[in-house]
Amino acid sequence: MLAVKKLTGASTIFTREMRLMGNRFEISLVANDPAWAYERIDSAISEINRVDKLLSTFTEDSIINDINRNAGVKPVRVGAEIFRIIERALEISSLTEGTFDITYAAATTISIDKSPDANAGTATALKKKVNLTNYTNVVLDFATQTVFLKNRGMRIGLGAVSRGYAADRAKYILQLEGVSSGVINAGGDLLTWGLQPDNTPWTIAAADPSQAAQPHAGVNISNMAVATSYNTDKYTNLTNSKVIGDINPADGFPVSKIKSVSIITPGAELADAMATPVIAMGVNAGLYLINKLNQMACIIIDDHARVYTSKHISVAM
Numbered sequence: 001m002l003a004v005k006k007l008t009g010a011s012t013i014f015t016r017e018m019r020l021m022g023n024r025f026e027i028s029l030v031a032n033d034p035a036w037a038y039e040r041i042d043s044a045i046s047e048i049n050r051v052d053k054l055l056s057t058f059t060e061d062s063i064i065n066d067i068n069r070n071a072g073v074k075p076v077r078v079g080a081e082i083f084r085i086i087e088r089a090l091e092i093s094s095l096t097e098g099t100f101d102i103t104y105a106a107a108t109t110i111s112i113d114k115s116p117d118a119n120a121g122t123a124t125a126l127k128k129k130v131n132l133t134n135y136t137n138v139v140l141d142f143a144t145q146t147v148f149l150k151n152r153g154m155r156i157g158l159g160a161v162s163r164g165y166a167a168d169r170a171k172y173i174l175q176l177e178g179v180s181s182g183v184i185n186a187g188g189d190l191l192t193w194g195l196q197p198d199n200t201p202w203t204i205a206a207a208d209p210s211q212a213a214q215p216h217a218g219v220n221i222s223n224m225a226v227a228t229s230y231n232t233d234k235y236t237n238l239t240n241s242k243v244i245g246d247i248n249p250a251d252g253f254p255v256s257k258i259k260s261v262s263i264i265t266p267g268a269e270l271a272d273a274m275a276t277p278v279i280a281m282g283v284n285a286g287l288y289l290i291n292k293l294n295q296m297a298c299i300i301i302d303d304h305a306r307v308y309t310s311k312h313i314s315v316a317m
Contacts, residue, residue: 074148
């Protein structure tokens, strides 16, 4: 897990922890006046709750549900904020060659054909999956600001970027209200700006998830976001057998080479979106991609506890 190393000085770090968007959020501000600091934290919480409602699929009248209901039927006009979030998500899908994808199939859409020819049934199901879980079948019309899912049964969900986007928005509100330094911990992912009370940078200690008390890296993350994705125990619904690791969306097989990936970049939304795809890509392909990008770095730990870093990142062991 990740933890911010906090130091104290003339100013004070004021912190509040709460549960938002189904995750533990911790907002910490550097200030001198407790009342002022906690009012600012209230503003950040209000913004996170606004984003949660905006991107939710738990209410029938949500704009995301409206897009999904009209899959294969008609385009849906959306607000500028939602349009831009979906546009950015599709750009990340293109960048990762579909490893990151906000599309998925409705639960009742894909089924195996029960014909005598089992291969034909499997081929039919796979063809449906490609049509329904494919970011290229999401059509954005910039002139009319509409979103259209080409095929019936397609769905989109923004859960992979919602927490990071909420953190970015909360930081924006806090800076508008005069907060010059702080940290937002959104379910373990971090977003920082400014300096600590003693004017030193915010840093992190990142640890092997199996040995959380043994930090392996100290990294300067002031004015940056850090998101970490871990390989976890997963179960396959095809065999009911236990497999270790995230499932590679390209072939359905478990990934075991990478234990964790930490992405470091200026925005929490982008960091959040990029962490899991790198796990699916593997060490070499993941590092190759990150090294091509500006203002992005990563720390990878493999299943033998070996640490790999992208270029231009300094790790204190």
